[in-house]
Amino acid sequence: MTKYKSQGDKTRQSSKKTIRFGLIGTGMMAQEHIRNLKLxxxxxxxxxxxxxxxxxxxxxxxxxxxxxxxxxxxxLDTMIDxxxxxxxxxxxxxxxxxxxxxxxxxxxxxxxxxxEKPLCTTILDAKDIVERVKNRKxxxxxxxxxxxxxxxxxxxxxxxxxxxxRLTRLSIIEHRFPFLKKVGDWNRxxxxxxxxxxxxxxxxxxLMRYITQSEPVRVFCSGGVDVNHLDERYNxxxxxxxxxxxxxxxxxxxxxVMLDLCMFAEGSEEQEELIAIGDKAKLSVTIPSGVKTLSHxxxxxxxxxxxxxxxxxxxxxxAAGSHHGATYYQLDSFIxxxxxxxxxxxxxEDGLKAIAMGVAAEISAREKRVVTIKxxxx
Ligand SMILES: NC(=O)c1ccc[n+]([C@@H]2O[C@H](COP(=O)([O-])OP(=O)(O)OC[C@H]3O[C@@H](n4cnc5c(N)ncnc54)[C@H](O)[C@@H]3O)[C@@H](O)[C@H]2O)c1
Numbered sequence: 353m354t355k356y357k358s359q360g361d362k363t364r365q366s367s368k369k370t371i372r373f374g375l376i377g378t379g380m381m382a383q384e385h386i387r388n389l390k391l392x393x394x395x396x397x398x399x400x401x402x403x404x405x406x407x408x409x410x411x412x413x414x415x416x417x418x419x420x421x422x423x424x425x426x427x428l429d430t431m432i433d434x435x436x437x438x439x440x441x442x443x444x445x446x447x448x449x450x451x452x453x454x455x456x457x458x459x460x461x462x463x464x465x466x467x468e469k470p471l472c473t474t475i476l477d478a479k480d481i482v483e484r485v486k487n488r489k490x491x492x493x494x495x496x497x498x499x500x501x502x503x504x505x506x507x508x509x510x511x512x513x514x515x516x517x518r519l520t521r522l523s524i525i526e527h528r529f530p531f532l533k534k535v536g537d538w539n540r541x542x543x544x545x546x547x548x549x550x551x552x553x554x555x556x557x558x559l560m561r562y563i564t565q566s567e568p569v570r571v572f573c574s575g576g577v578d579v580n581h582l583d584e585r586y587n588x589x590x591x592x593x594x595x596x597x598x599x600x601x602x603x604x605x606x607x608x609v610m611l612d613l614c615m616f617a618e619g620s621e622e623q624e625e626l627i628a629i630g631d632k633a634k635l636s637v638t639i640p641s642g643v644k645t646l647s648h649x650x651x652x653x654x655x656x657x658x659x660x661x662x663x664x665x666x667x668x669x670x671a672a673g674s675h676h677g678a679t680y681y682q683l684d685s686f687i688x689x690x691x692x693x694x695x696x697x698x699x700x701e702d703g704l705k706a707i708a709m710g711v712a713a714e715i716s717a718r719e720k721r722v723v724t725i726k727x728x729x730x
Contacts, residue, residue, distance in 0.1 A: 368393070368394040368691070369394065369691075370394050370395065370396050371394065371395050371396070371440045371441055371687060371690060371691075372396050372397075372398040372399075372438055372439050372440045372441070373389060373395060373396065373397045373398065373399075373439070373440070373441050373442065373443065374397070374398065374399035374400065374401065374431060374435070374438075374439045374441070374442040374443070374463075375397065375399070375400045375401065375411065375442070375443050375445060376401050376402075376428065376431070376442055376443065376444045376445065376446055376454060377401075377402055377407075377444060377445040377446030377447070377450070377468075378400050378401070378402040378407045378408055378410060378411035378445070379402070379407050379410070379445065379446075379534065379535045380532065380534070381445040381468055382400075382402075382407075382411060382443070382445040383410060383411065383414045384672065384673040384674065384675070384679050385443050385445060385679065385683070386411060386414040386415060387414060387672040387673065388669075388672045388673060388679045388680045388683050389683060390418075390672075391668060391669065391672055391680060392680075392683060392684060392687060395687065396418070396421075397415060397418060397422060398421065398422060398423065398438045398439060399422060399423045399424075399425065399431055399434070399435075399438055399439055400412075400415075400422055400423075400424055400425070401424075401425040401426070401427070401428060401431045402426070402446075403426055403427065404535055404536075406535075407535055408424055408426075412424075423438060428454060428457065428458075429457075432457055432458065432461060435461055435463060439463060440463065440464060440690070441463060441464035441465070441466070441491075441686075441690060442458065442463050442464075442465055442466070443465075443466045443467075443468070443495075444458075444465065444466070444467040444468055445468045446468075447534070447535075447536070447538040447539075447544055447545075448470055448472070448473050448538075448544060448545050448546055448550075448551060449473050449538070449543065449544045449545070449546075451467055451468070451470075451471060451472050451473075451477075452472045452473075452477040452480070452481065455467065455481055455484070456484075459481070459484045459485065459488065459492075461490075462489065462490050463490060464490045464491040464492075464493075464686075464689075464690045465490070465491070465492050465493065466491075466493045466494075466495055466683075466686050467492070467493070467494055467495060467703070468495040469494055469495045469496050469497075469554050469555060469558075469703070469706070470546055470550050470551060470554040470703065470706065470707050470710065471494050471700060471703030471704060471706075471707060472546075472703075472707065473543075473544070473545065473546035473550065473707075474546070474707075474711075475704070475707060475708055475711055475728060475729065478700075478703060478704040478707045478708075479704060481700055481703075481704075482700045482701055482703075482704050485699075485700040491686065491689045491690050491696055492696065492699070492700055493686050493689065493696055493697070493698055493699075494698045494699070494700060494702060494703035494706075495682065495698070496554065496555055496558040496698045496702065496703070496706060497555075497675060497678040497679055497681075497682040498555040498556070498558070498559055498675075498678060499558070499559065499562055499678075499682075499697070499698070500677075500678040500679075500680075500681035500682040500685065501639060501675065501676045501677060501678040501681075502642070502663050502664075502665050502676075502677060502681065503637045503638075503639060503642040503643075503644060503663040503665075503676070504559070504624075504626060504637060504639070504678075505681075506637070506644060506661075506663050507626055507628070507635060507636075507637040507644055508562070508563055510635055510644070510646070511563060511628050511630075511635065514630075514632075515632075515633060515635060515646060516628055516629065516630030516631075516632055516633040516634065516635050516646070517630035517631040517632030517633065518630050518631050518632075519563070519564065519607055519628055519629075519630050520606075520607060520608070520629060520630055520631065521607065521608050521609070521610075521627075521628070521629045522560065522563055522564065522607060522608075522609045522610070522626070522627070522628050522629075523609070523610045523611075523612070523625075523626070523627040524556045524559060524560070524609070524610070524611045524612070524624070524625075524626050525611075525612040525624065525625040525626075525627075526552075526556065526611075526612070526613050526614070526623065526624050527612075527614045527617035527620040527622070527623065528614070528615055528617060528618060528620070528623045528624075529615065529617075529618035530580040530581070530595065530615050530616060530618070531548075531552075531580070531581075531593065531615065537586050539551065539593070540581065540584065540586055540591035540593060541586075541589070541591060541592060541593070542592050542593060542714070545593065546707065546710065546711075546714075547593065547594065547710065547711075547714040548575075548593045548594040548595070548597070548613070548615075548714075549573060549575070549594060549597065549599070549709075549710040549711075549713035549714045549717070550707055550710030550711060550714065551593075551710075552613070552615075553597075553599070553611060553613060553709075553710055553713065554703075554706035554707060554709075554710050555706075556611050556613075557601075557611075557705075557706040557709035557710055557713075558698070558702060558705075558706040559626075560601060560603070560609045560611075560709075561702070561705060561706070561709075563628070564603045564605065564607045564609065565605075566603040566604050566605040566607060567603065567604050567705070567725070568601050568602070568603055568604075568609075568705075568709050568712075568725050569602045569603065569604050569724065569725060570601070570602050570712075570722050570723065570724045570725065571599060571600070571601050571709060571712040571713050571716050571722070571723050571724075571725070572599065572600045572716055572721075572722045572723075573597050573598070573599040573600075573712075573713035573714070573716040573717045574597060574598050574599075574716075574717060574720075575594040575596060575597025575598070575599070575613070575713070575717040576594060576595075576596070576597070576717065577591070577592070577593065577594060577595050578595060578596055578616075579595055579596070579616040580595040580615060580616055581593065581595065594613075594714075594717060595614075595615045595616060596613060596614045596615060596616065597611070597612075597613050597713070597717060598610070598611070598612055598613075599611040599613075599713050599716075601709065621641075622638040622639065622640070622641060623639055623640060624638070624639040625637070625638045625639075631649075632648065632649055633646055633647060633648045633649055634646075634647045634649075635647075637663070639676050640676055641662075642662055642663045642664060642665065642676075643660060643661070643662055643663075644660070644661045644662075644663055645658060645659070645660050645661075646658065646659040646660075665677040669681075682698075685697055708725055708728050708729060709725065711728050712724070712725055712727070712728045715728070
């Protein structure tokens with residue numbers, strides 16, 4: 353992963369071929385992609401698609417002057433028909449339950465694809481996509497961008513460098529605001545989102561696999577809807593999404609991992625905290641403060657040995673999104689893979705495995721029992 357490019361880099365890169373992007377689904381997350389793509393040199397947004405006019409208008413506003421040149425589509429067929437003349441890559445930022453059907457025709461093209469997380473809402477659909485992606489030459493990337501938050505990336509780097517010795521435990525805490533309102537309120541129901549443990553927590557399940565460099569064996573999740581959405585009704589229907597949970601995941605290399613999610617903690621100063629403990633030290637990082645703390649093990653009566661560091665993120669990159677710069681760095685890496693200056697870092701297989709962990713957690717919370725990964729794949 354590279355750090356933010358300065359204006360100097362923009363000039364240096366000006367000889368590169370322009371990559372033409374299309375956006376499928378132009379709601380909230382697409383605006384974040386637009387703002388970040390505008391920061392990257394030799395990239396142009398040439399085409400946008402959404403069935404809803406207000407979302408298309410939102411994208412045009414975010415595009416500013418560039419909106420004059422963009423082709424607007426209300427359906428995928430016309431966008432694909434025209435793709436050979438105006439597109440190199442697409443970003444799918446439509447609701448979770450639409451990803452599979454949108455991917456089917458796109459995977460028959462040679463477009464580079466970044467599909468927002470979660471890859472799909474079910475293991476069956478995600479498995480189907482993994483099969484279809486095989487033997488495809490173009491880049492296929494799943495938008496699991498928490499790997500790309502700089503403080504998190506540096507935290508992972510320290511673990512890889514064995515600053516804590518041998519990793520034995522990992523905790524991930526997210527204490528945040530409730531789910532935002534979405535176009536058509538799709539995120540209020542498990543059937544559309546896959547459930548909170550898939551929709552939201554696939555990011556954290558992906559981080560767990562990425563950090564432990566191992567595969568999950570079993571999941572226990574205690575979770576439910578306790579505070580949010582209780583008074584909401586959509587055509588008389590009550591939302592069924594989890595708003596808080598504790599999950600414990602055992603990995604096959606013996607590392608124990610914990611996820612603490614609370615979505616009615618918007619008053620919290622920090623939104624995420626990751627804590628890794630090894631046989632030599634404890635390492636933590638907090639977002640948004642970006643403070644990384646390494647606490648060495650010392651004899652009980654000896655003075656504490658603590659090293660603190662602030663990991664900063666460029667102000668333009670921070671301002672372009674609400675994911676602490678992650679969208680920018682992820683897009684930068686996706687574009688490098690397209691240019692063959694890098695490789696695909698978050699594969700369809702990664703997308704599938706994160707969903708499997710989320711599905712296991714959803715079943716575990718509902719049925720109040722331990723669920724094995726083998727079981728959800730059976
Ligand atoms: N990476 C992240 O951290 C992150 C953050 C937020 C959202 N997301 C993901 O981005 C995707 C979009 O979420 P959002 O928050 O922007 O939702 P949103 O509701 O704000 O936007 C979704 C848009 O997709 C459009 N749409 C609906 N059906 C469509 C179809 N068949 N084809 C094309 N467009 C369609 C809707 O009209 C809407 O404009 C979801 O998959 C979500 O999980 C990822």
